[in-house]
Amino acid sequence: MSRAEPLYRLQLIDTEIDKVAKRVREIDAAIRNNPVVNHARQELEALQKVYQRVNNDQKMLDLDARSLDEKLKSEEERLYSGKIKVAKELLDVQQEIESLKRRRANLEETLLAAMMAIEESRKAEQKCAAALKQALKNWEEDKTAMRQEDQELRKRYATLVEQRKGLTNAILPSDLNIYVSIRTKKPQAVATLRNGACSACGVEPSSQMMQQARNGSIIVICPLCGRILYGA
Numbered sequence: 001m002s003r004a005e006p007l008y009r010l011q012l013i014d015t016e017i018d019k020v021a022k023r024v025r026e027i028d029a030a031i032r033n034n035p036v037v038n039h040a041r042q043e044l045e046a047l048q049k050v051y052q053r054v055n056n057d058q059k060m061l062d063l064d065a066r067s068l069d070e071k072l073k074s075e076e077e078r079l080y081s082g083k084i085k086v087a088k089e090l091l092d093v094q095q096e097i098e099s100l101k102r103r104r105a106n107l108e109e110t111l112l113a114a115m116m117a118i119e120e121s122r123k124a125e126q127k128c129a130a131a132l133k134q135a136l137k138n139w140e141e142d143k144t145a146m147r148q149e150d151q152e153l154r155k156r157y158a159t160l161v162e163q164r165k166g167l168t169n170a171i172l173p174s175d176l177n178i179y180v181s182i183r184t185k186k187p188q189a190v191a192t193l194r195n196g197a198c199s200a201c202g203v204e205p206s207s208q209m210m211q212q213a214r215n216g217s218i219i220v221i222c223p224l225c226g227r228i229l230y231g232a
């Protein structure tokens with residue numbers, strides 16, 4: 001048997017182990033954290049603050065309106081009370097009443113705008129809350145599927161580790177060392193020879209190297225990329 005062949009098979013197993021481990025990490029992260037949910041939560045929080053602010057604005061405006069109404073009422077009572085005997089004072093009160101009425105009319109417009117702002121803010125908040133609810137629901141469904149996938153991946157991982165153990169026992173320790181040392185630098189340590197070229201980097205090794213790689217009696221290293229060449 002070619003010395004590179006078990007290393008090639010080891011490479012296939014390690015590649016799959018890497019893939020499985022990567023997916024397990026991805027799932028772990030996706031179960032702990034969901035960007036769509038995070039975004040919707042932040043958005044909702046911001047909208048709730050806006051809602052609170054426009055509500056407070058409206059309450060303050062309401063207070064202003066009530067105080068203006070009271071002033072207006074008391075000025076009108078004074079005007080019609082018959083207690084004012086001086087014409088100048090009468091005129092002053094009339095002017096004050098006119099001014100209060102103008103302020104009240106302006107305030108009414110502001111109040112109307114505030115009510116509209118509240119309504120808009122409430123709608124935006126409701127829409128966002130619904131989006132968050134949906135995102136949470138989707139996440140829960142995804143989590144169920146991901147937990148299932150995670151279980152299967154862990155089983156597969158255990159199987160691969162077992163296979164790896166069996167395989168490495170049959171490999172010469174010196175060959176395994178070469179493999180491991182290449183793997184510390186690049187995930188793929190073994191390249192196949194395809195149409196006379198290294199499948200990883202494309203270089204065409206000398207015919208002597210090709211011969212040695214096919215023969216398999218020694219470990220042949222690609223002169224360009226440094227990977228073990230496996231000539232099937």
Ligand SMILES: [Zn+2]
Pocket residue numbers: 191198199200201202203222223224225226227
């Ligand atoms: Zn190469």
